[in-house]
Amino acid sequence: MSKKFFPGVERPIPYEGRESKNPLAFRYYNKLQRVGDKTMGEHLRFAVAYWHSFMGTGADMFGGPSFKREWHTAVDPMDRARETMDAAFEFCQKLGVDYYCFHDRDIAPEGESFSRTCRNLETMVQCALNLQKATGVKLLWGTANLFSNPVYSQGAGTSPNAHVMAYAAAQLKNAIDATHALGGENYVFWGGREGYETLLNTDMKREQEHMARLLQMAVDYKNKIGFKGQFLIEPKPAEPTKHQYDFDAATTLGFLREYDLLDHFQLNIEANHATLAGHSFAHELAVASAAGKLGSVDANRGDLLLGWDTDQFPTDVYGTVLAMIIILKQNGLGKGGLNFDAKVRRSSVDPSDLFHAHIGGMDAFAQGLLIAHRIIEDRVLDNFIEERYGSFKSGIGEQIMSCKTGLEDLEKWIIREGAPAVQSGRQEMLENILNSYILR
Numbered sequence: 069m070s071k072k073f074f075p076g077v078e079r080p081i082p083y084e085g086r087e088s089k090n091p092l093a094f095r096y097y098n099k100l101q102r103v104g105d106k107t108m109g110e111h112l113r114f115a116v117a118y119w120h121s122f123m124g125t126g127a128d129m130f131g132g133p134s135f136k137r138e139w140h141t142a143v144d145p146m147d148r149a150r151e152t153m154d155a156a157f158e159f160c161q162k163l164g165v166d167y168y169c170f171h172d173r174d175i176a177p178e179g180e181s182f183s184r185t186c187r188n189l190e191t192m193v194q195c196a197l198n199l200q201k202a203t204g205v206k207l208l209w210g211t212a213n214l215f216s217n218p219v220y221s222q223g224a225g226t227s228p229n230a231h232v233m234a235y236a237a238a239q240l241k242n243a244i245d246a247t248h249a250l251g252g253e254n255y256v257f258w259g260g261r262e263g264y265e266t267l268l269n270t271d272m273k274r275e276q277e278h279m280a281r282l283l284q285m286a287v288d289y290k291n292k293i294g295f296k297g298q299f300l301i302e303p304k305p306a307e308p309t310k311h312q313y314d315f316d317a318a319t320t321l322g323f324l325r326e327y328d329l330l331d332h333f334q335l336n337i338e339a340n341h342a343t344l345a346g347h348s349f350a351h352e353l354a355v356a357s358a359a360g361k362l363g364s365v366d367a368n369r370g371d372l373l374l375g376w377d378t379d380q381f382p383t384d385v386y387g388t389v390l391a392m393i394i395i396l397k398q399n400g401l402g403k404g405g406l407n408f409d410a411k412v413r414r415s416s417v418d419p420s421d422l423f424h425a426h427i428g429g430m431d432a433f434a435q436g437l438l439i440a441h442r443i444i445e446d447r448v449l450d451n452f453i454e455e456r457y458g459s460f461k462s463g464i465g466e467q468i469m470s471c472k473t474g475l476e477d478l479e480k481w482i483i484r485e486g487a488p489a490v491q492s493g494r495q496e497m498l499e500n501i502l503n504s505y506i507l508r
C-alpha cells in the first residue's frame with residue numbers, strides 16, 4: 069500500500085464510550101467487549117461493500133458523479149482498479165472492520181474480450197490476496213455482477229437467449245474461482261435482472277427452470293473445486309425488473325424447495341429489500357431464521373416515503389434491536405455477517421463521510437446487540453410468548469398437536485367445554501417494555 073487515501077484519519081477508529089463528542093470515534097462498538105459468549109466483533113462480523121463505498125460516484129438519475137475520489141483519478145483502468153483496492157483496504161483497516169464484499173466487476177474492469185476480462189480479474193485477485201495478507205482483512209463474500217453489461221438487459225440465468233445464459237455461466241465460474249482463491253466465506257447470488265417486465269414476451273415457468281439449472285451448475289462446480297464457502301441467495305421484490313423472481317424470503321425458499329436446491333443455499337436478507345417487498349426487516353429475518361436459512365445480512369435501511377432501494381446506512385436502533393434478537397436467538401450468523409450494502413448520499417462528497425456512515429451503522433448494530441442481549445437474558449419476551457402458547461403444552465392443545473384428535477373429537481369437546489375466553493395479546497404493554505430497554 070503506497071499512497072494514503074485517508075491521511076486525516078487515525079487508525080483504527082477508537083472506542084470512546086457514549087459520552088464521547090468525537091465524531092470519528094465509536095460510542096457503542098467496542099470490538100473486544102464480551103457480550104454473552106462472544107466479543108462484539110465476533111457477533112457482528114461487519115463488512116464493507118466495495119461497490120457503494122469504493123466504486124460509488126454519487127451519480128443518480130438526475131445527475132452525474134458528485135464525488136471526486138482520489139482513487140478514481142488514474143487514466144489506465146487497471147491502475148485505477150489497483151488504487152481503488154489500496155483505498156478499500158486502507159479504509160477497512162482504519163475503520164477496524166475485518167471483512168469486505170465485492171462483485172467481480174467492482175474489483176476489476178472489463179477488457180476488450182471475455183478472456184481479457186478474466187485476466188484482469190485474476191490480476192486483481194492477486195492484488196487482493198497480497199492486501200489481505202498484509203492487513204488481515206478477509207473476504208466475507210464475493211459475487212458476480214450479472215446485471216450491468218447490456219448483454220444482461222433481459223436477464224442472465226433467465227435470459228431468453230441461451231448464448232447469454234452461457235455467458236453468465238462463464239462469468240459466474242470466474243467469480244466463484246476468485247472468491248475461492250481469496251478464501252471467501254460465502255458466495256452471494258442476487259438476481260440482478262432475473263425477473264420480467266411483461267408477460268407478453270415471457271415464459272415465466274421456463275425462466276425459473278433456467279435459473280434453477282444455473283444454480284445447480286454452480287452447486288456442481290462448488291463441489292468439484294472444493295469451495296467450502298456458503299452459497300447465499302439475496303431476495304429482492306423489484307428493481308431493476310418489475311417482478312424479480314426472488315421476491316422475498318418465503319418466495320425464495322419455495323423456489324429452492326421446488327427445484328431441490330434447498331440444502332445448498334442460505335439466504336442473505338437485506339433490510340431495504342424487505343421493506344420494498346412490503347415487509348419489515350425483522351419479518352424477513354424471522355422467515356429465513358424459522359426455516360433454518362438465515363445465513364447473512366445486508367445491513368442498510370430504506371426510506372418508507374420513497375419507493376425505491378435508497379440503500380442508506382442503518383441508524384434506526386429500534387430496527388437493529390429487533391434484528392439482533394432474531395440473530396442472537398439463532399446463535400449468530402455462522403459464516404455470514406453484517407455487510408453494509410449502503411451508500412452515502414450524493415451530497416456527502418468527502419471521503420471522511422464514508423467513516424461517519426460506517427461508524428453510525430456499526431454503533432447502531434452494537435447498541436442493537438447490547439439491548440437485544442439484555443432482553444433475551446431477562447426473558448421478558450420469551451416468557452410472555454411461552455405463556456401465550458401455554459394451552460398447547462397439555463390438555464386439548466397437546467392432544468391436537470400430537471395428532472390424537474380429529475374434527476369430530478373437537479366438535480364433541482367444544483359442545484362440552486363451550487366457547488373460549490378472549491385473551492389479551494398485550495401488544496402495548498410489550499411495546500412499552502421494549503422501549504424501556506431501548507431508552508435506558
Ligand code: XUL
Nearest residue numbers: 211258302338366377409
Ligand atoms: C442490489 C443489491 C446488491 C447485492 C449484491 O439491490 O443489494 O448490491 O447485494 O449483488
Ligand code: CO
Nearest residue numbers: 302338366409
Ligand atoms: Co444487497
